[in-house]
Amino acid sequence: MTRFLAICWKEFLQLRRDRITVFMMAGLPVLQLLFFGYAINTDVRNIPTVVFDQDGSEESRDVVRRLEATGFYDVVGHVRNYGEISRALRSGQARVAIVVPASFGANIRGRLATEAQIVVDGSDPQTVASATHTAASMFGGLSMDLVLGRLSAAGLGRVEPISLRPTTWYNPELETAVFVVPGLVGVILTTTMVMLTAIAIARERERGTLEQLIVSPVRRIELVMGKIIPYVLIGYVQMTLILSLGHIVFDVPIAGSVTLLYALGSFFIATCLAVGLFFSTIAETQQQAMQMTAFYTLPNYMMSGFMFPFEGMPKPAQWFAECLPLTHFLRIVRGITLRGAGFAELFPEVLWLSGLLALTITLTAFRFSKKLA
Amino acid sequence: MSALGSDELVVETHGLSRRFGNLVAVRDVSLAVRRGEIFGVLGPNGAGKSTTIRMLCGILDPTGGRGTVVGHDILRDAELIKRRIGYMTQKFSLYEDLTVEENLRFYGGIYGIGRSEITARVSARVEAIGLGERRKQIAGTLSGGWKQRVALACATIHAPPLLFLDEPTAGVDPVSRREFWDHIHRIAAEGTTVLVTTHYMDEAERCHRLAFIFRGETIGTGTPTEIIAKRGLTVVELETTAALAAADALRVVPNVEEVAHFGPVLRVGFRGETDPVTVVRAALAKKNIPATRIELDRPSVEDVFVSMVREDDAARAEREARAA
Numbered sequence: 001m002t003r004f005l006a007i008c009w010k011e012f013l014q015l016r017r018d019r020i021t022v023f024m025m026a027g028l029p030v031l032q033l034l035f036f037g038y039a040i041n042t043d044v045r046n047i048p049t050v051v052f053d054q055d056g057s058e059e060s061r062d063v064v065r066r067l068e069a070t071g072f073y074d075v076v077g078h079v080r081n082y083g084e085i086s087r088a089l090r091s092g093q094a095r096v097a098i099v100v101p102a103s104f105g106a107n108i109r110g111r112l113a114t115e116a117q118i119v120v121d122g123s124d125p126q127t128v129a130s131a132t133h134t135a136a137s138m139f140g141g142l143s144m145d146l147v148l149g150r151l152s153a154a155g156l157g158r159v160e161p162i163s164l165r166p167t168t169w170y171n172p173e174l175e176t177a178v179f180v181v182p183g184l185v186g187v188i189l190t191t192t193m194v195m196l197t198a199i200a201i202a203r204e205r206e207r208g209t210l211e212q213l214i215v216s217p218v219r220r221i222e223l224v225m226g227k228i229i230p231y232v233l234i235g236y237v238q239m240t241l242i243l244s245l246g247h248i249v250f251d252v253p254i255a256g257s258v259t260l261l262y263a264l265g266s267f268f269i270a271t272c273l274a275v276g277l278f279f280s281t282i283a284e285t286q287q288q289a290m291q292m293t294a295f296y297t298l299p300n301y302m303m304s305g306f307m308f309p310f311e312g313m314p315k316p317a318q319w320f321a322e323c324l325p326l327t328h329f330l331r332i333v334r335g336i337t338l339r340g341a342g343f344a345e346l347f348p349e350v351l352w353l354s355g356l357l358a359l360t361i362t363l364t365a366f367r368f369s370k371k372l373a
Numbered sequence: 374m375s376a377l378g379s380d381e382l383v384v385e386t387h388g389l390s391r392r393f394g395n396l397v398a399v400r401d402v403s404l405a406v407r408r409g410e411i412f413g414v415l416g417p418n419g420a421g422k423s424t425t426i427r428m429l430c431g432i433l434d435p436t437g438g439r440g441t442v443v444g445h446d447i448l449r450d451a452e453l454i455k456r457r458i459g460y461m462t463q464k465f466s467l468y469e470d471l472t473v474e475e476n477l478r479f480y481g482g483i484y485g486i487g488r489s490e491i492t493a494r495v496s497a498r499v500e501a502i503g504l505g506e507r508r509k510q511i512a513g514t515l516s517g518g519w520k521q522r523v524a525l526a527c528a529t530i531h532a533p534p535l536l537f538l539d540e541p542t543a544g545v546d547p548v549s550r551r552e553f554w555d556h557i558h559r560i561a562a563e564g565t566t567v568l569v570t571t572h573y574m575d576e577a578e579r580c581h582r583l584a585f586i587f588r589g590e591t592i593g594t595g596t597p598t599e600i601i602a603k604r605g606l607t608v609v610e611l612e613t614t615a616a617l618a619a620a621d622a623l624r625v626v627p628n629v630e631e632v633a634h635f636g637p638v639l640r641v642g643f644r645g646e647t648d649p650v651t652v653v654r655a656a657l658a659k660k661n662i663p664a665t666r667i668e669l670d671r672p673s674v675e676d677v678f679v680s681m682v683r684e685d686d687a688a689r690a691e692r693e694a695r696a697a
Contacts, residue, residue, distance in 0.1 A: 006482020010468065010475075017470045209466040215430045216483045217456045 003218050007226025029188045029238045030245065036184055037177045037250045044130040049073040050094040052085055057105025063116065066142065067098060072134045085119055095121045096131050170338045181246035182337040183306045185239050186329040190272055190300050193235055197276030198289035200227050206285050220368055228273045235269040255340035264346065267353040268329040274360040281367035300326040328352045381408040383535050383566045384429060386440030391424050391433065398424040400589035406568055411561050413580030414570040415678060421589040422570040423463055426539050430460050443535050459533035461524050463540045469513030473504055473523050476512055477530055484531035498526040502556055518549030525556060536560065538569040554579050574675035585681060592681055597674050606672040606680060607649045609641045613664040622660045626652060630680050642676050
């Protein structure tokens with residue numbers, strides 16, 4: 001116990017003197033929170049749009065007004081031919097062009113088949129999807145109105161369309177921040193926890209103090225735990241910082257039990273720290289430890305469901321992603337904060353994390369030796 | 374106080390060896406260190422001194438041979454050894470971002486010294502090694518000599534019966550080196566056995582007993598006096614205005630092993646020569662080289678060491694020539 005406490009205390013003293021690391025640990029979560037909360041918005045709105053209205057009729061102007069009213073399209077100019085559309089898209093002045101053909105109004109009045117065109121800049125697939133879906137549903141609605149109007153004008157009585165009423169639970173306003181902030185807890189813990197411990201032993205090795213430690217009677221478990229525990233506290237500080245700021249600044253709800261979140265958080269934090277320690281048993285220098293951390297965090301960010309929808313990945317990628325700790329913690333943290341999930345619902349994720357933790361600790365203990373070579 | 378002359382062996386190894394892949398770092402090291410003595414391990418850089426110490430400390434497994442340290446087998450009971458030794462590594466490793474006192478407390482802690490006892494222990498070490506004024510200073514801001522003293526205090530915080538010092542005075546100024554050796558003697562007088570490696574030959578003479586390690590092998594053991602006597606060296610010093618010509622003339626004389634320049638003074642080492650002064654006079658007279666002062670001098674450990682290494686080199690060259 002004395003030996004374990006000596007190491008904990010030393011880590012704490014070193015941390016306190018290392019102002020840059022302290023700043024990073026507090027500043028990084030805050031910065032990333034503001035960054036993701038304010039800047040990153042996956043709801044596509046106000047897409048710059050040019051209009052090529054060849055018709056100039058009442059009906060064509062109505063279409064443009066209706067499109068603008070969706071809030072998706074921001075008409076930035078009118079063009080007179082396809083050459084100008086091409087220039088506008090290529091220069092980035094517009095991402096979308098709406099083309100209304102010359103006979104549009106006349107065709108509608110004459111009850112003839114008619115069409116309009118939407119040209120989309122495909123270099124950003126997410127814009128394409130939003131732009132076309134919105135336009136399609138707007139035109140669908142417009143057609144329906146026309147058809148229903150004419151049916152009733154022809155005295156064909158009341159025809160009721162089927163209407164779909166979307167009801168969104170847990171995040172009714174579909175705020176990106178509400179979805180992103182809880183996930184951010186996992187992302188930030190992954191970066192800082194893995195990096196801190198990966199560096200912790202690599203630094204001792206680089207400075208030559210590791211030799212001094214392994215020649216002492218310190219047990220492996222004392223050394224490993226002494227280096228993990230101080231950072232667990234830091235992990236909880238970061239978690240608290242993100243959740244409370246997210247709650248205050250972005251109105252991110254915490255629907256479920258905070259106690260449960262903190263309790264299950266320990267599994268994830270411990271797994272991250274163990275991964276970091278495992279890296280530090282391989283890395284010769286702090287720089288190598290940093291590189292390994294970067295190598296590890298990338299698939300966690302990309303494949304855990306933090307950035308892209310988990311279900312959108314091909315099956316083999318999903319199987320791989322199940323082996324990433326962040327995948328399971330995201331389900332836990334989103335489950336508790338947004339949906340108010342309880343332990344029973346989250347049990348499979350806890351099981352996964354425990355398994356990953358046991359595996360990493362076993363590998364680390366296997367790799368870490370109190371010998372030099 | 375001192376247990377000098379005790380026959381109890383604190384370190385005993387037979388044919389210890391260690392290879393790293395194809396490289397043989399230690400070939401055949403046999404040591405016998407008695408309780409209470411300051412035992413010097415001498416050798417040039419890369420001779421295998423540090424590797425030997427690491428094996429004795431239980432942090433590197435030997436690939437051959439056997440040994441016991443403080444009564445425990447180095448292969449089987451490395452962890453038992455670790456409790457009872459202090460080890461100051463070559464590039465000693467204080468935590469540079471901690472103060473002197475925090476370093477001492479930390480090392481006390483990892484040797485299991487509890488809260489109730491640690492303050493007294495730290496104060497005792499600070500007192501003994503004279504660190505009082507530096508107690509609150511951040512270790513990274515200390516000069517080289519001070520760092521070594523703090524490191525020595527850390528390595529002895531748990532009062533180990535055996536202390537390993539691996540080139541403790543490398544890169545330290547002469548005054549600090551002398552002070553450091555005073556501390557080593559004081560620690561030994563308190564009953565700690567000290568095994569110290571060095572390549573400073575003047576420090577060798579401060580040890581009770583010595584072992585030479587060269588190319589991973591022990592090539593001589595004994596007290597400094599014994600080692601010098603056993604080698605049968607005689608040394609003549611002379612002062613001349615034509616040092617280069619004199620050196621050339623003397624190098625070809627039979628039994629001359631070594632001619633070394635010290636400004637206007639030449640130091641001529643003979644092996645197996647009963648009347649070297651007469652031989653030198655004759656050789657210089659033959660070439661008409663003037664010399665003022667020609668007298669016998671006491672051979673040093675350095676003379677013996679150079680002589681041994683030269684002989685080993687010559688034997689090796691001969692073996693290789695025969696093999697080719």
